[in-house]
Amino acid sequence: MIVLQDVHKSFGSKKVLQGINLEVPKGQSLVVIGGSGTGKSVLLKCVLGLVKQDQGTITVGGDILEPKTREAFLEKFGMLFQGGALFDSLPVWQNVAFRLLRGSLKRPKDEAKAIAIEKLRRVGLTAETADLFPAELSGGMQKRVSLARAICADPEVIFFDEPTTGLDPIMSGVINELIREIVTEMGATAITITHDMTSVRAIADQVAMLHDGKIRWIGPVGDIDTSGDAHLDQFIHGRADGPIEAVR
């Protein structure tokens, strides 16, 4: 269970998070939606300690996150970064199998490669991709490699930052299904950021909408169409006019 209490974060004078309260029970899939630049990525990075919050506490499984507990948390964690964040000095399979080639999960090279190829197949990539370098792939392929890397060591907690942005609709569908599968089959706890309402409906148990540095609305995915919240309605239907300003 991941719990955020009153988390604040500013960059200089720019207030990004202004009191986030959020609970993600174990095994649940939470989808966070919200306009671009509202701090969704920053929110995930606070949980990971990549960005230090100015105020507030974050706990995982009851432990406050500090360097020691975070290390243990990250051992069973996977993340798909918004930009892919693949290591461009390593071939695709070594990116995917990164955890399996060093540290506590280290195993023989050919075994790690076999697992990597299997994970690549799950995200719709052929074995030939394994020996290419990230720079040789299209943006969408890089994203899927990054997804394969996130799930390679069968994590218990996974964050997906815009997993389907930049993918064609068919591939988006494949990825949505895959994420759903990971959550239900492996019982993983997932936080997904997306703008794609199809993804929201496919992936989410709970939906949270971030607006103005706060959680504007949170509820089960079944309630999003009947929430009665003008902000959420505007976002779901992609209307230019409404309480959310188009110029931000």
Add this chain to the structure above:
Amino acid sequence: MSIASPLALLGRSVIAMQASVGRVAIFTADAVSHLFRPPFYPREFLQALLQIGWLSLPVVGLTALFTGGALALQIYAGGSRFQAESVVPSIVAIGMVRELGPVLGGLMVAARVASSIAAEIGTMKVTEQIDALTTLSTNPMKYLTLPRLLAATLSVPILVAVGDSIGVFGGYVVGVTRLGFNSATYLENTVSYLETWDVISGLVKGAAFGFIVALMGCYHGMNSDRGAQGVGRATKAAVVSASVLILAANFILTEAFFSA
């Protein structure tokens, strides 16, 4: 106001400098502390050795060759004014080994290596690859910084030693072909006046300069601002600060060796 503002400017830059000295010190302590804490990444270390040491050989060698040749000509020009042409071999050797080998070698490595380390790590930083390392339970300081620091500290002295030899050889070629030295006498004079301490002090400088180069490359790369501009600024800052620090450290080390 017109008097106070330059003072204020000076004050501000002194404070800014102290702050960055503090940050670099913390960065250094963090990096070095990983030397004693597993896991270790020998593969990254070997790769850094190749990049920093082996691939810098041509640049350092050429620099030393031309410098040794020019040095022989200059010392001959100076020495001939008081009939002391015969000092050319020993002064070339001493000048190369104690001063020019390490300093010019260090500066060339700063240009080649500090820039590429800062650009590589800076790009990794702005494309979130450093963040990705952390989420994959790999400490970026341990995985990226320490191997480069170690590789540079160990390989630059070797580069300096090779550069010293090539520089002396450059002086020898000029001495024998242009200045009318007898080959055997030149070599004998080179060796007989050179002391072990001359060589060792030059190598110690090399190690210090190697450390400075990798440290500045990693520090500025890890602290790169966002975007391509950020990486550009980090690269520039790495080369400039490494070069200035090398020259400053050279003075301090020379002074220390001088009084020792």
